Amino acid sequence: MTAAGPSPARRGPGRRPGSADTRGEILDAARTEFADRGYDGASVRGIARAASVDPALVHHYFGSKEQVFIAAMALPVDPGEVLPDVLAGDRDQLGERFARLFLGLWSDPAFREPMLALLRSATTSERGAQMLREFVASSMLRRVASAVDAPDAQLRVATAAAQLVGVVLLRYVIGVPPLATATDEEIVALVAPTLQHYLTGG
């Protein structure tokens, strides 16, 4: 926080929402809090305290904890926005929609780079792994699993996620030839039935 004046959050309706600096300081504090406490352990209140601002200001700028995380990690996509659309469509095409969404996002360097940074952090430090695992579980797996009608829904969704994560790891990180050079559509054609099987048993 800058040293100047009262907290903008206390100015009431019509207030100006603080300086660009304040926003950046909240994000800095959020990155530290998520790294130190994991995704589950961090809170909007704790992030506000670390940034010396009112929690209402964090809500004002970002909304929920999930959205603070997305902004702090510079993730270009909000799972809370894209997943409901994918889940809402025709059930028979669920696997195909997931495969196409995921591969489409990863084909964009602006999406891929921050995701690779998260993945590197998760493979090289337990703190990074904890942060990513809790965010993935809370923000993605639970949302998708709620739409899967099976006693082992969470395991099925995680195994489907493993298929997609493995593909982008071999395609974009390790660069294994046929996966690195195939088109998105060739890969979608192979993995869509797999995802469909995990998610709907079909």
Add this chain to the structure above:
Amino acid sequence: MTAAGPSPARRGPGRRPGSADTRGEILDAARTEFADRGYDGASVRGIARAASVDPALVHHYFGSKEQVFIAAMALPVDPGEVLPDVLAGDRDQLGERFARLFLGLWSDPAFREPMLALLRSATTSERGAQMLREFVASSMLRRVASAVDAPDAQLRVATAAAQLVGVVLLRYVIGVPPLATATDEEIVALVAPTLQHYLTGG
């Protein structure tokens, strides 16, 4: 190489195969050569030159380049030994045999730790990625693809590998809850049909 005496490889039949030090020096040279040139670019001859020994001595200690790599990276399993057995059995159980072999190996920390070191190196440096990708392509994917009867055999095998790699990444590195806590057999039951589909179209 130790400074003492002529190269043991030049002593002819019945020679003693050098000191334990010589073996270690060959492995040190091999790690440097693989990191600098990748798996495809490295050669037994180049490794011997870097270790200042005769190539015959490298062959004597280790055999092929593949086996030098396996020893240098402390990989506990030789794909050239285990893959033919898996490929030779009943075709209808191919996916299940692969899933069980892979998960069984990864459940052993003595297997997991050197593999995780390779994976970390691949996610954090392009040299590490090149080394792993070329070894995986040459030592594993090609062997398995030769047993798959499909025009896109290499892509199918790589996608099957992606499923397994994704599972162990989420299970052992990121620690995503249902995959981290499920039993090997629960996971085998889910992924075996997927692998079977990729490898045999069934």
